Amino acid sequence: MKTDKLLVALAGQPNCGKSTVFNALTGASQHVANYPGVTVDKMTGWYKQNGHKVEVVDLPGTYSLTSYSPEERVSRDFILHEKPSVAINVMDASNLKRCLNLTFQLLEMEIPVVLNLNMMDVVEKRGMTIDAEKLSRRLGIPVVPTVMKKGQGKQDLIDAVAAAAGGENGARGARVDYAEMEPFVRRISEKLASQTSLAVNYPVRWAAIKLMEGDSEVQRLMRESHSDPESFLSFVDSQRRDFEIVHRESPEMHIAHCRYQTADDISRFCAQIKADARAPLSDRIDRIVCHRFLGPVVLVAVIWLLYYLSIVQGYNFTNYTWPLLAKIRSLAEALTPQPGFIEIPLMRAFVLWFVDSVNALLNYIPIFFILFSLIAILEDSGYMPRMAFIMDRLFSRYGLHGQSTLPMVLGGIYVGGCAVPGVMSCRGIPDERSRLATILIIPMLNCLAKVPLYVLLINIYFAAYKAWAMFFISTISMLMVLPVSKLLTLTVLKDKETAPFVMEMPPYHLPTLRGVLGRAVERVWLFVRKITTIVAAVAVVIFVLLQFPGISDQRMVYYQSEKDKVAATFIKKIQRTPYADQLGEENLMDLVLYWDAYKGAKMGARGKAAVAEVNAEFKSRNPTFFTIAQPGKDKVAKKVNRAFKKLFKSRKRLLREMRKERIDNSFLGRLGRWLEPATQFAGFNWRVNVALLSAFAAKESSVATLGALYEQEEEGEALEQRMARGESGFTPLHALALMLFMVLYPPCLATSIAVKLQSGSVKWMLFSMGYPMVLGLTVATGIFTCGSALGLSGLQAMAAFYGLALVVTVGMGFIKDKSQYV
Amino acid sequence: MTLDQLRPGSECRIRKLSARDRLGQRLLDMGVFPGLRLKVVRNAPLDDPMEVEIEGCFISLRHEEARFVEVECRENR
Numbered sequence: 001m002k003t004d005k006l007l008v009a010l011a012g013q014p015n016c017g018k019s020t021v022f023n024a025l026t027g028a029s030q031h032v033a034n035y036p037g038v039t040v041d042k043m044t045g046w047y048k049q050n051g052h053k054v055e056v057v058d059l060p061g062t063y064s065l066t067s068y069s070p071e072e073r074v075s076r077d078f079i080l081h082e083k084p085s086v087a088i089n090v091m092d093a094s095n096l097k098r099c100l101n102l103t104f105q106l107l108e109m110e111i112p113v114v115l116n117l118n119m120m121d122v123v124e125k126r127g128m129t130i131d132a133e134k135l136s137r138r139l140g141i142p143v144v145p146t147v148m149k150k151g152q153g154k155q156d157l158i159d160a161v162a163a164a165a166g167g168e169n170g171a172r173g174a175r176v177d178y179a180e181m182e183p184f185v186r187r188i189s190e191k192l193a194s195q196t197s198l199a200v201n202y203p204v205r206w207a208a209i210k211l212m213e214g215d216s217e218v219q220r221l222m223r224e225s226h227s228d229p230e231s232f233l234s235f236v237d238s239q240r241r242d243f244e245i246v247h248r249e250s251p252e253m254h255i256a257h258c259r260y261q262t263a264d265d266i267s268r269f270c271a272q273i274k275a276d277a278r279a280p281l282s283d284r285i286d287r288i289v290c291h292r293f294l295g296p297v298v299l300v301a302v303i304w305l306l307y308y309l310s311i312v313q314g315y316n317f318t319n320y321t322w323p324l325l326a327k328i329r330s331l332a333e334a335l336t337p338q339p340g341f342i343e344i345p346l347m348r349a350f351v352l353w354f355v356d357s358v359n360a361l362l363n364y365i366p367i368f369f370i371l372f373s374l375i376a377i378l379e380d381s382g383y384m385p386r387m388a389f390i391m392d393r394l395f396s397r398y399g400l401h402g403q404s405t406l407p408m409v410l411g412g413i414y415v416g417g418c419a420v421p422g423v424m425s426c427r428g429i430p431d432e433r434s435r436l437a438t439i440l441i442i443p444m445l446n447c448l449a450k451v452p453l454y455v456l457l458i459n460i461y462f463a464a465y466k467a468w469a470m471f472f473i474s475t476i477s478m479l480m481v482l483p484v485s486k487l488l489t490l491t492v493l494k495d496k497e498t499a500p501f502v503m504e505m506p507p508y509h510l511p512t513l514r515g516v517l518g519r520a521v522e523r524v525w526l527f528v529r530k531i532t533t534i535v536a537a538v539a540v541v542i543f544v545l546l547q548f549p550g551i552s553d554q555r556m557v558y559y560q561s562e563k564d565k566v567a568a569t570f571i572k573k574i575q576r577t578p579y580a581d582q583l584g585e586e587n588l589m590d591l592v593l594y595w596d597a598y599k600g601a602k603m604g605a606r607g608k609a610a611v612a613e614v615n616a617e618f619k620s621r622n623p624t625f626f627t628i629a630q631p632g633k634d635k636v637a638k639k640v641n642r643a644f645k646k647l648f649k650s651r652k653r654l655l656r657e658m659r660k661e662r663i664d665n666s667f668l669g670r671l672g673r674w675l676e677p678a679t680q681f682a683g684f685n686w687r688v689n690v691a692l693l694s695a696f697a698a699k700e701s702s703v704a705t706l707g708a709l710y711e712q713e714e715e716g717e718a719l720e721q722r723m724a725r726g727e728s729g730f731t732p733l734h735a736l737a738l739m740l741f742m743v744l745y746p747p748c749l750a751t752s753i754a755v756k757l758q759s760g761s762v763k764w765m766l767f768s769m770g771y772p773m774v775l776g777l778t779v780a781t782g783i784f785t786c787g788s789a790l791g792l793s794g795l796q797a798m799a800a801f802y803g804l805a806l807v808v809t810v811g812m813g814f815i816k817d818k819s820q821y822v
Numbered sequence: 823m824t825l826d827q828l829r830p831g832s833e834c835r836i837r838k839l840s841a842r843d844r845l846g847q848r849l850l851d852m853g854v855f856p857g858l859r860l861k862v863v864r865n866a867p868l869d870d871p872m873e874v875e876i877e878g879c880f881i882s883l884r885h886e887e888a889r890f891v892e893v894e895c896r897e898n899r
Contacts, residue, residue: 063848063851063852064847064851066847068843068844068847068848095879097877098853098877098879101851214843250842250846252842252846252847252850253839253846253850253856256847256850256855257855257856260850260853260855282880283880286863286864286873286880290864290866290867290873291867292867293867295866295867296867385882388882389866389871389873389882390866390867390868392866392870392871392884393866393868393869393870393871394868396870396884402871499844499848500844500845500848500849500883500887501871501882501883501884501887502845502848502849502852502881502882502883502884502887503852503881503882503883504852504879504880504881504882505873505880505881505882506880
């Protein structure tokens with residue numbers, strides 16, 4: 001080996017087992033990053049050989065190396081600019097002829113290539129034979145047959161890479177003979193060599209071929225490196241035209257044809273391949289999976305299973321993981337300064353808020369782990385292209401793509417998804433415009449966290465028609481998503497790059513446990529690293545917005561006096577008891593904390609033995625307090641117990657009042673009030689505004705904040721009753737407007753981060769937050785104002801809106817979008 | 823005749839690709855070459871896209887895209 005560190009690129013067509021090779025070579029030492037400017041994953045890993053580090057970059061799977069798709073551009077630029085020492089060309093050996101297309105293009109780029117004939121077991125199983133020796137001689141490059149799934153041939157591949165890296169640089173491999181086009185290529189090459197400095201950095205013959213192909217990126221390169229690019233490019237154009245006139249074939253077609261011919265010759269020469277190379281089993285499976293009637297049934301079953309296993313079973317799993325997170329919280333409680341009777345130390349409030357915010361997200365990990373595993377199974381098995389095949393007709397009418405199916409299912413096509421994995425799974429959509437459209441509309445689907453607000457409002461305002469209202473809200477999101485997506489496609493996304501739908505329907509594969517788990521772990525880790533850290537940071541901001549400026553000194557004096565009153569009442573009540581001299585103003589708080597801790601410990605204790613243990617522990621901690629907390633038949637102690645309970649309740653009330661006042665008074669509260677003049681037409685008062693604003697952090701917060709804003713009057717009063725009482729002017733129409741706004745609500749923080757990751761730009765993230773707000777407010781205002789003007793009841797307005805949405809959706813489906821194939 | 827007009831089960835020979843650039847390149851990458859034999863395997867449940875077989879490879883494409891593939895059938899269904 002010449003250098004200490006080798007850089008190796010892994011290139012191959014989709015479905016060739018490239019990621020298996022990558023995993024086998026690099027094991028656990030991998031990391032994911034993005035190529036600059038595009039949302040294509042850059043997987044890097046490394047292995048050691050003879051003490052040298054070999055860095056492996058897994059290029060995206062591509063059929064070709066043109067400049068038509070981001071994946072191909074990225075792969076090509078990597079080879080041209082990073083100049084890897086060796087490129088491993090991974091190939092599905094059973095598909096030799098078609099895969100050679102990429103091999104030729106790699107060879108034209110004049111880097112040392114090692115051909116890896118992977119999946120040799122499939123070749124054998126189908127009764128085919130490939131002579132690797134012959135192939136190697138014919139292509140002029142090392143050829144290594146492997147069955148990487150079982151690790152067979154891995155060492156041979158590593159050795160071949162080392163040997164190739166040590167060998168002579170430059171073109172050694174076979175060239176495709178472009179026959180009648182060769183003189184054209186030569187003419188352009190000569191001009192390139194003599195007129196530009198291109199030859200220093202780029203393979204000249206490759207550039208000439210690309211120019212004949214009409215490659216836009218190489219043309220751009222010319223503009224940068226040629227002194228007189230226009231005259232040169234018009235020369236290239238004339239060459240292209242001349243060729244087409246003389247040979248009655250476009251240069252790119254000719255090039256493809258020559259490559260195809262050469263590949264055909266080579267595969268005839270080196271391999272015996274049966275005419276029907278596809279596993280007949282795949283075809284038989286497809287007869288059911290893609291069947292006119294059974295296909296959709298299978299699809300629905302798969303989606304149902306996905307929901308059931310991840311959302312339902314995943315939630316069951318959180319029952320086991322939540323106690324762990326709860327432990328972290330109680331640890332934080334123990335480590336932070338203890339609360340006073342009415343003063344909660346800022347440090348404590350902050351730490352607990354922070355832990356709660358992060359815990360709320362970490363709680364999703366079991367769900368995500370199951371979800372990501374299932375997605376990996378779907379991906380590896382080859383079902384995804386079938387899913388796209390079935391759904392494309394419907395989705396493509398609205399600017400989406402067959403491959404938008406999975407992201408939308410994850411996002412919550414009916415009820416109960418999560419936008420984060422939904423957005424994250426958008427990367428598979430090859431068409432940039434559809435991908436962006438999908439990313440932008442997923443937050444409007446019904447994620448789990450929106451459901452509590454729906455349930456709350458439906459229970460209060462549509463109690464008699466619960467089922468209908470729930471059906472309305474579950475399906476209306478789809479009826480809004482489709483037209484909105486179409487609208488976006490026709491406007492802001494109009495100029496985005498599209499890609500042809502044409503795709504391979506690869507044979508089915510049995511996924512490997514290792515591949516599936518590896519990917520699931522990797523994606524969960526990505527979620528934890530990227531999403532959780534940023535959510536934690538923003539939790540701090542929201543905390544400040546909710547906490548400050550806080551309660552004024554004047555009001556604090558009032559609360560202090562209230563506290564004194566409450567304490568005085570308690571002291572007076574226990575005056576004549578023997579406890580009076582042991583309990584004073586100064587140690588009252590100790591009793592409160594003791595009480596809290598005791599209640600908490602008892603709640604956590606399971607079984608009689610555990611309860612007895614807790615009792616014994618607290619008794620030894622403070623026997624006096626224990627008799628108050630657990631008076632038994634002691635009449636005096638019972639009296640004190642009653643008095644204390646009252647005190648405890650009063651404290652709770654005071655704390656709640658203070659919290660409410662703090663929110664009312666906070667920056668967020670002021671913002672809510674400040675927005676009221678604008679939102680009143682949608683029927684939102686400032687409290688609703690505050691709840692909606694707090695939902696930015698996480699949608700669950702909306703209900704929690706409403707809970708804080710509508711204070712309890714009696715212990716245990718449900719939020720439904722409180723809200724109904726607190727908002728006597730609120731009608732079902734208000735509730736409807738609010739629910740529709742929630743449907744169109746901007747993505748929560750975690751989703752926003754996912755949007756940024758997947759769209760690759762902050763601009764799109766901001767757009768994804770901005771446009772739903774405008775849209776949501778418009779819809780809410782429309783329904784509330786029109787509904788009020790026409791005197792519609794909530795239910796009538798609901799029906800009217802549903803009808804309207806249905807008409808718009810169907811209508812939008814008929815608008816033709818011609819731009820794609822012009 | 824163009825590919826989008828064919829019904830499932832029909833077989834033909836690819837005559838010419840009238841698409842260039844992105845779509846043309848993509849079709850070529852997928853092995854849709856003039857001169858090769860092609861079989862329409864099935865249409866999707868909603869009729870679009872369609873699935874075809876060329877030399878043992880199965881490819882799905884929208885009818886809109888299939889319009890750019892000129893074909894000739896020997897037997898008229």
